[in-house]
Amino acid sequence: MxxxxxxxxxxxxxSVEQANVNHVKTVREVIDHVRQNGDKALFDYTEKWDGAKLTNLQVTKEEVEAAFADFDPQLVQDLEEAAANIRAFHTQQVRPNIDFQLDESSYIKYKITPLDAVGLYVPGGTAAYPSSVLMNAIPAVVAGVKRVVIVSPPSKEGKLPASVLVAARIAGITEIYKVGGAQAIAALAYGTETIKSVDKITGPGNSYVALAKREVFGRVAIDMIAxxxxxxxxxxxxxxxxxxxxxxxxxxxxxxxxxxxxxxxxxxxxxxxxxxxxxxxxxxxxxxxxxxxxxxxxxxxxxxxxxxxxxxxxxxxxxxxxxxxxxxxxxxxxxxxxxxxxxxxxxxxxxxxxxxGTNHVLPTNSTARFSSGLSVDDFIKKTSVVYYSEEMWQKHYPKIARLARLEQLEGHARSVESRSWSKEEFHDC
Amino acid sequence: MxxxxxxxxxxxxxSVEQANVNHVKTVREVIDHVRQNGDKALFDYTEKWDGAKLTNLQVTKEEVEAAFADFDPQLVQDLEEAAANIRAFHTQQVRPNIDFQLDESSYIKYKITPLDAVGLYVPGGTAAYPSSVLMNAIPAVVAGVKRVVIVSPPSKEGKLPASVLVAARIAGITEIYKVGGAQAIAALAYGTETIKSVDKITGPGNSYVALAKREVFGRVAIDMIAxxxxxxxxxxxxxxxxxxxxxxxxxxxxxxxxxxxxxxxxxxxxxxxxxxxxxxxxxxxxxxxxxxxxxxxxxxxxxxxxxxxxxxxxxxxxxxxxxxxxxxxxxxxxxxxxxxxxxxxxxxxxxxxxxxGTNHVLPTNSTARFSSGLSVDDFIKKTSVVYYSEEMWQKHYPKIARLARLEQLEGHARSVESRSWSKEEFHDC
Structure with missing residues (x-):
C-alpha cells in the first residue's frame, strides 16, 4: 500500500464512470421487449442469461419456509437481532405531519404518505447479501409501504439463495420473484401479467441493472446509482x-x-x-x-x-x-x-x-456532498394541503392577483378574483 | 371543453415524453464544450443563442439595486409578503438531528447538514417568473445553504428581467449569472473560471435545460424533470x-x-x-x-x-x-x-x-405517486454517526462476525475481531 x-x-x-453505449442499447431493447411481451420476455431472458428454465416466476411460501427451516438457528437469531436494531433506528426517522395554523380556521398541512409499492433488487451470483435485504426492505416497511416486492436472479437450478429468503421473511416480505437484470427492472417499472408495477425501485445491481434503473427513472423513482x-x-x-x-x-x-x-x-x-x-x-x-x-x-x-x-x-x-x-x-x-x-x-x-441499526446503503463517489443514505424518507412523500377561509382570501386576494399579473398570467388573477361576488351585499329588490 | x-x-x-435524440446529442456537445473551454464557451453560446454579446457573466450589485429602485413599490411589498410566508412555512420543515442512545455511552446520531452550494435555473423569455425565484431560493436559504446561485439567460441587450433581480434580492441571493440553456447547467455542474460548481441544481427550464440536468445527474443532484x-x-x-x-x-x-x-x-x-x-x-x-x-x-x-x-x-x-x-x-x-x-x-x-407559503414546485406527470414538491429536505443531507463503546462491541462482535462470514466477507469479520486483544487480561511476567 x-x-x-x-x-x-x-x-x-x-471520476464518475461513463456508461457503455452498447450496454445502454441492450438495456433499452430489454425494457422494450418486457413492455411488449410481459412474462414471456421474463421467462426467455431468465433462461438465456441465468440458465434457468422456470415455470413460475414467484417464489412460493413453501420455498421460503423450507429455506427458513434448514437455516442455521444461530444465524436466524443474528439476523433477527440485526433486523430489530434496523427497525428501532429507522423508526426514529418517522416524521409527523406538520400542522401550520394561519388564523383561527385557515391552515397549511404537510401530509406524509407512504408510497404504495416498492421493488427491491437483490443481486445474484455466488455471494448472497441478506444484510442488503434487511437494509432496503425494513425502511420501506417502517415507512408504511403496503407492498414491498423483491426481485432477484435465480441460479441455474431456478432457486434463490436461502439467506435471501430467510432475510426477506424476517423483514416481512412475502412477494418475491425469480428474475434479475434489466428485465427485472423493466417488470417493476412497467408491470407484467405476474408482476404488478411499483412506484420506486431500490437496491444495488450490476451495470445493466444500474443502467436500467437510470432508463426508467421518471416513470418510477429510483434510490441512487451506487x-x-x-x-x-x-x-x-x-x-x-x-x-x-x-x-x-x-x-x-x-x-x-x-x-x-x-x-x-x-x-x-x-x-x-x-x-x-x-x-x-x-x-x-x-x-x-x-x-x-x-x-x-x-x-x-x-x-x-x-x-x-x-x-x-x-x-x-x-x-x-x-x-x-x-x-x-x-x-x-x-x-x-x-x-x-x-x-x-x-x-x-x-x-x-x-x-x-443504521443503513448501509450509502452515497458513493463523492455524492455524500448532496445525498444521504437510504432512510424512511425514501419511502414517503409529502403533500401540502391549503385551506383558506373567506376572511383570509378577502384579505390577500388583491396581492395574489397583482403577483399573477406581474407574470402576465391573467387567468391566475381572475381565478382568485372570481370569488369576489360572494362578499357583495345582497340588496332588497 | x-x-x-x-x-x-x-x-x-x-405518457412521459420521450427525449429527442438530436437534442440529447446537442446537449452533450454543449456540456463537453463548457467543460473544455469554460467561460469562453459560455460567452460564445450566449452570443449564439441569446443574441447577447456580454463582457461580464455576473450581474453587478448596481444592476440589482437599479432594478429594485425602479420597481413598483406595491409589487415589492407583495413579493416581500409572499417571501415571508414561504419562509415561515418552510421553516416548519427544518428537522432536528436525531440522538438515539444505545446504552449509557453508545449512540447513533443522525446529523442533518445543509448542502454547501446550490444553483437555481430561472428561465428567460418574455414572461419572467419572480415567484419561481422565491420558491426555489427560499427553501435553500432556510435549509442553511451558504451559497445559492442563480443562472438565467439574458435578453439581447444583455439584461435579466427586473422582476427576477428584485425577487432574488428579496430571497437574499447575490450571486447571479447571465447564462441560460444547457451551457448554464454545464457551468453549474462542472464549474468555469467565473462560475464555481455547485452540489445541486434546481429550477424549471426548456427541454434543453431538462436534458442537461438529466445528463449531469449523478455528478450533482437535481430536483426533478418537470x-x-x-x-x-x-x-x-x-x-x-x-x-x-x-x-x-x-x-x-x-x-x-x-x-x-x-x-x-x-x-x-x-x-x-x-x-x-x-x-x-x-x-x-x-x-x-x-x-x-x-x-x-x-x-x-x-x-x-x-x-x-x-x-x-x-x-x-x-x-x-x-x-x-x-x-x-x-x-x-x-x-x-x-x-x-x-x-x-x-x-x-x-x-x-x-x-x-407552500411550494409551487410540484411533481407532475403522475410522479406525485412517489415524489414531493420542493422543500427544505431537498437542500439538506443526513449522515449517520455511530459510537460503540468497548462493552457494546464486546457484547455484539461475535454476531457481526458471523453475519459477515455468512456473506463470505472474511475481512469484515476480522475487522470486528481485530479489537479482541484489548479485553485480554494483562498477566504478571
Whole structure:
C-alpha cells in the first residue's frame, strides 16, 4: 500500500464512470421487449442469461419456509437481532405531519404518505447479501409501504439463495420473484401479467441493472446509482495499526474498484499500517480482489494536522468514514460530507454494515456532498394541503392577483378574483 | 371543453415524453464544450443563442439595486409578503438531528447538514417568473445553504428581467449569472473560471435545460424533470361554475400541454362549467394557449360518486388538486397521491402558486405517486454517526462476525475481531 503526503485532496476522488453505449442499447431493447411481451420476455431472458428454465416466476411460501427451516438457528437469531436494531433506528426517522395554523380556521398541512409499492433488487451470483435485504426492505416497511416486492436472479437450478429468503421473511416480505437484470427492472417499472408495477425501485445491481434503473427513472423513482464502495479513516498515533489495516481490507475485499484511504498525522502509524496490510492481505480469502483494490485505489496519506485531514475528507465526501483519534467526537463535528461516520476503535464499519441499526446503503463517489443514505424518507412523500377561509382570501386576494399579473398570467388573477361576488351585499329588490 | 363519463381513470394520464435524440446529442456537445473551454464557451453560446454579446457573466450589485429602485413599490411589498410566508412555512420543515442512545455511552446520531452550494435555473423569455425565484431560493436559504446561485439567460441587450433581480434580492441571493440553456447547467455542474460548481441544481427550464440536468445527474443532484402543469378539481353541486371554470383556465393558460380536469358528481355543474369555460376563454389574453390546452388535455368527467372521483384522482396523482365540495376535508383525507391539495372555494390554486407559503414546485406527470414538491429536505443531507463503546462491541462482535462470514466477507469479520486483544487480561511476567 502506497504512502503519500497529503497535498491535493482532490486527487483522492475517482471520476464518475461513463456508461457503455452498447450496454445502454441492450438495456433499452430489454425494457422494450418486457413492455411488449410481459412474462414471456421474463421467462426467455431468465433462461438465456441465468440458465434457468422456470415455470413460475414467484417464489412460493413453501420455498421460503423450507429455506427458513434448514437455516442455521444461530444465524436466524443474528439476523433477527440485526433486523430489530434496523427497525428501532429507522423508526426514529418517522416524521409527523406538520400542522401550520394561519388564523383561527385557515391552515397549511404537510401530509406524509407512504408510497404504495416498492421493488427491491437483490443481486445474484455466488455471494448472497441478506444484510442488503434487511437494509432496503425494513425502511420501506417502517415507512408504511403496503407492498414491498423483491426481485432477484435465480441460479441455474431456478432457486434463490436461502439467506435471501430467510432475510426477506424476517423483514416481512412475502412477494418475491425469480428474475434479475434489466428485465427485472423493466417488470417493476412497467408491470407484467405476474408482476404488478411499483412506484420506486431500490437496491444495488450490476451495470445493466444500474443502467436500467437510470432508463426508467421518471416513470418510477429510483434510490441512487451506487458506485464502488469506499472508506476513509482518519487516525492519529493512538490508533492500533493492525486494527486500522483490518478496516482498510474489509473495504478492499468488496471489489477491485473499492477504495480504502487512511489519512494520518502519524508517520509511525502509516509505516505500521503499510506492513500490517501486507501481512493481513496474505491471509485473506479474497486476497486477489483486496490486493487489486489496495494497489489501485488505496493510499495512506500523511497529513500535517488533523485539521488538514478533516479538510481532505470534506473534499472527498467518502461513503464511510472512521475516526480513530484521541478525541474522535470533536473531529466528527467538523465533518460536513460523509455517508456514515464511525467513531473510535470499537465502532469499525462492519458494526454499521450488519448490526447497529443504521443503513448501509450509502452515497458513493463523492455524492455524500448532496445525498444521504437510504432512510424512511425514501419511502414517503409529502403533500401540502391549503385551506383558506373567506376572511383570509378577502384579505390577500388583491396581492395574489397583482403577483399573477406581474407574470402576465391573467387567468391566475381572475381565478382568485372570481370569488369576489360572494362578499357583495345582497340588496332588497 | 368535452364532457365524458368517468369510466377509466387511467385514461386521464398522459405518457412521459420521450427525449429527442438530436437534442440529447446537442446537449452533450454543449456540456463537453463548457467543460473544455469554460467561460469562453459560455460567452460564445450566449452570443449564439441569446443574441447577447456580454463582457461580464455576473450581474453587478448596481444592476440589482437599479432594478429594485425602479420597481413598483406595491409589487415589492407583495413579493416581500409572499417571501415571508414561504419562509415561515418552510421553516416548519427544518428537522432536528436525531440522538438515539444505545446504552449509557453508545449512540447513533443522525446529523442533518445543509448542502454547501446550490444553483437555481430561472428561465428567460418574455414572461419572467419572480415567484419561481422565491420558491426555489427560499427553501435553500432556510435549509442553511451558504451559497445559492442563480443562472438565467439574458435578453439581447444583455439584461435579466427586473422582476427576477428584485425577487432574488428579496430571497437574499447575490450571486447571479447571465447564462441560460444547457451551457448554464454545464457551468453549474462542472464549474468555469467565473462560475464555481455547485452540489445541486434546481429550477424549471426548456427541454434543453431538462436534458442537461438529466445528463449531469449523478455528478450533482437535481430536483426533478418537470413536465407540463396539471390540475384536477373534484366538485359537487355546491360549487360555483364560474369559479371552477376560472380555475381550470388558470391552469390551461400556462402552456398548450397543460392539463385541466374537472371530476364532478353534478351533471348540472358539468354543463355550466362547459359554458363558462367557453365564455371566459374568449376574454382571456392567452386565449390561444388556453384553448389548445383545454381542447387537447382538458376534460369534464361525470363521476357516479365522490368515492369514484377520489379513486380517479389517486390513479391520476395530479400536480394540483382542488376540492370544492360540501365536506372537502373528508375528501382530502382520502387522497393518497397529489402534489398539493387546495380545500374549498376560497383556496384556489393561485393562493399556493404565489402567496400562502407552500411550494409551487410540484411533481407532475403522475410522479406525485412517489415524489414531493420542493422543500427544505431537498437542500439538506443526513449522515449517520455511530459510537460503540468497548462493552457494546464486546457484547455484539461475535454476531457481526458471523453475519459477515455468512456473506463470505472474511475481512469484515476480522475487522470486528481485530479489537479482541484489548479485553485480554494483562498477566504478571
Amino acid at each position: 502506497k504512502i503519500a503526503k497529503l497535498s491535493n485532496a482532490m486527487s483522492l476522488q475517482r 458506485g464502488p464502495s469506499e472508506i476513509a479513516i482518519i487516525a492519529d498515533d493512538t490508533a492500533f495499526a493492525d486494527e486500522v489495516a483490518s478496516d482498510l481490507l474489509a473495504q478492499a475485499e468488496h471489489d477491485r474498484f473499492a477504495s480504502s484511504v487512511l489519512i494520518t498525522t502519524s508517520e509511525k502509524l502509516a509505516r505500521e499500517v503499510q506492513l500490517e496490510v501486507e501481512r493481513q492481505l496474505k491471509q485473506l480469502p479474497r486476497e486477489d480482489i483486496a490486493r487489486a483494490s489496495i494497489e489501485n485505489f488505496g493510499c495512506i496519506y500523511i497529513a500535517e494536522s488533523l485539521a488538514k485531514a478533516v479538510d481532505a475528507v470534506n473534499e472527498l465526501a467518502p461513503e464511510h468514514l472512521e475516526i480513530i483519534t484521541e478525541q474522535p467526537e470533536i473531529i466528527s463535528e467538523q465533518i460536513r460530507h460523509a455517508g456514515a461516520i464511525f467513531i473510535g476503535r470499537f465502532s469499525s464499519e462492519p458494526v454499521g454494515d450488519y448490526f447497529v | 368535452k364532457i365524458a363519463k368517468l369510466s377509466n381513470a387511467m385514461s386521464l394520464q398522459r 413536465g407540463p402543469s396539471e390540475i384536477a378539481i373534484i366538485a359537487d353541486d355546491t360549487a360555483f361554475a364560474d369559479e371552477v371554470a376560472s380555475d381550470l383556465l388558470a391552469q390551461a393558460e400556462h402552456d398548450r400541454f397543460a392539463s385541466s380536469v374537472l371530476i364532478t358528481t353534478s351533471e348540472k355543474l358539468a354543463r355550466e362549467v362547459q359554458l363558462e369555460v367557453e365564455r371566459q376563454l374568449k376574454q382571456l389574453p392567452r386565449e390561444d394557449i388556453a384553448r389548445a390546452s383545454i381542447e387537447n388535455f382538458g376534460c369534464i368527467y361525470i363521476a357516479e360518486s365522490l368515492a369514484k372521483a377520489v379513486d380517479a384522482v389517486n390513479e391520476l396523482a395530479p400536480e394540483h388538486l382542488e376540492i370544492i365540495t360540501e365536506q372537502p376535508e373528508i375528501i382530502s383525507e382520502q387522497i393518497r397521491h397529489a402534489g398539493a391539495i387546495f380545500i374549498g372555494r376560497f383556496s384556489s390554486e393561485p393562493v399556493g402558486d404565489y402567496f400562502v
